[in-house]
Amino acid sequence: MKNYKFVGGIHPPANKLSAKLPIEKAPLPKKVILPLAQHIGAPNEAIVAKGEEVIIGQVIGQNKKAFVSALVHASISGKVIDVAPYPHPLGLKIPAIVIEASDEQPDAGYKQEKTNILSEDPAHVQGLIYAAGLVGLGGATFPTHVKLSPPENKPIDTLIINGAECEPYLTADHRIMLEYPNQLIKGIQALMHILGIKQAIIGIEYNKPDAIEVLSHAVKNTSGIQVAGLKVKYPQGSEKHLIKALLNREVPLPPGLPMDVGVVVQNIGTIYAVYEALYWGKPLIERVVTVTGSGIKTPKNLLVRIGTPIADIIEYCGGLTDDAAKIILGGPMMGMAQYTTEVPVIKGTSGILVQTESEVPASAYHDCIRCGKCVSICPMCLLPNLLGIYAEKQMFAEAEAAGVLNCLECGCCVYVCPANRPMIQMIKHAKASIMAKRRKAKAA
């Protein structure tokens, strides 16, 4: 399939250390911490109390009023030992349910694979997706059932499956594509059934030729699903850029969404979770996490229960090396650095990356030298240099006028900046201040 061009982008070293390692099941955690907000949208309320016994797959967090929200399920059987704020990968302490594992650990879901999903009523199947608490597992954690219910005036014609995995280091999606191709096809067919569409495209970067081959083989006897190779370029896996590259359609600026151009994009991990939810009745209680980086002794692709503290996972992977300096949840470009290993793996945790001292950039940053590198590579055609300076000088109205809210926070500008300027922090600061001002104006 032809690839269309998108402006900007960079070519960071791929560093896919764990690409050849099969997905391994991590040992069951003794304790899980399940934050009540693991998705974009309204946070959940705990519907179990301290001291209660819960079984695996039981709904423990729910928001009955909000549509844009996703259920939280118990990822192990055991006893609720605390409902209180705990450190969350995004930084602040957020209310969470802590479960201590009991001795007996049954499996979640059906005993046998279901067969008749494609003959059931689409609305019913969509209900199953909501009940499984599915969110986008690429990292943005947008509730899946919301993406699958476009308003009537926005007809969908194409489902794009995002197998780009353009973040360096991460290999979780790559491994799923290699190991579960037929299951992915079933998941894709189910989503096409829900959306009532005939076309699906799986986009995979050319640096994963084995995955392209395996999936091309798997789609042979299906209709409407095709596999497309994608140029190797970061941020190829951004939904907007993926749609541009495959269909040459441009998603309007925020609040524009892919559905405005007739497209729904789902990540490979999400598709696999859809398959498990529909065919095996398994809610989102585990996910594949890439544990990687030169600061970890043995990199692995692990199937981990949601809520497992990352300290347990690091220990299972042989621990940290002596010069380990920085732990990042997610990839190196968009992930969040952590200050404690008590934080749990949540639905959006695609990787645990440990960098060593020599890999962490020096602390000093300098004034902008106006070289224009960031401008030439910004995939949203913004002026990151200017946005950064505006944020530094607290000129948020000017930053808004210059389009700061359209920024993807992909990190290309920081990657190329010769003055080491932390543009993404500045831009996030500007965004947060603009949003705070809006909230204040709304409340007044």
Next chain:
Amino acid sequence: MIEAILTIGGIGLISSLGLGIAAKKFAVEIDPKIEAVDNALPGVNCGACGFAGCHGFAEAVVAGLAEVNGCLAGGESVACKVAALMGVEAGAVDKMIARLMCQGGINKTKLKYQYMGINDCQAANLLAGGNKACAFGCLGLGSCAWVCPVEAIKISDDGLALVDEGLCIGCGKCVDICPKNVIKLAPHNQAVTVLCNSVDKGALVRKQCQIGCIGCMKCKKVCPEDAVSINSFLAHIDPDKCSSCGACVKNCPTKCIRSI
């Protein structure tokens, strides 16, 4: 030659006539009182009065929309001058000054992580609430110093925003920008203050900081004026009741109560 002189001279004459007529016809009358009040004000345009700069405040005073003692920066002397111009009594002026309710510098408070970002407290606060172990303490990156119109705030070597109380005009800009709400406005004559902002439990405060309020109630017990109250593990001194006797300062086990 003569034509040129006549043309240019003529244009000059007509324009000046037009300007003269316009100046008379469209003249805006300025109340000399506004100008007099404006001249009496400090002129730093800090905005603490709630109006757009000193001129805005002067207009409001003359129009009767603001009190004559509304200029926080000017304090009593300015209030008296303005009152004299307006022909009224000045009334009492409570001069307020900004005070940092934290003594947990980097030598006293533990750090969660090494911060390598921009020098802006609000931006740092987005990263897990800043790098101080205490969630309520001064981040010391100087957003307050940056907005201070009179340069009364300096960041100490210890990473604390120190307010020069002699320079502070009490405009409250630092209070607004501080993401931790750790700078507060206090009456300038309040000598004894609890310099801590943490509402964590005592045991947690002990773990995080050597000089935080642990809510032990000792100050409340020794206070002869009953001026101390403890709310969520943090002592508070009522400036109206406090007689500055210093009993609480002597008895505070963590030295977070200070006499200034």
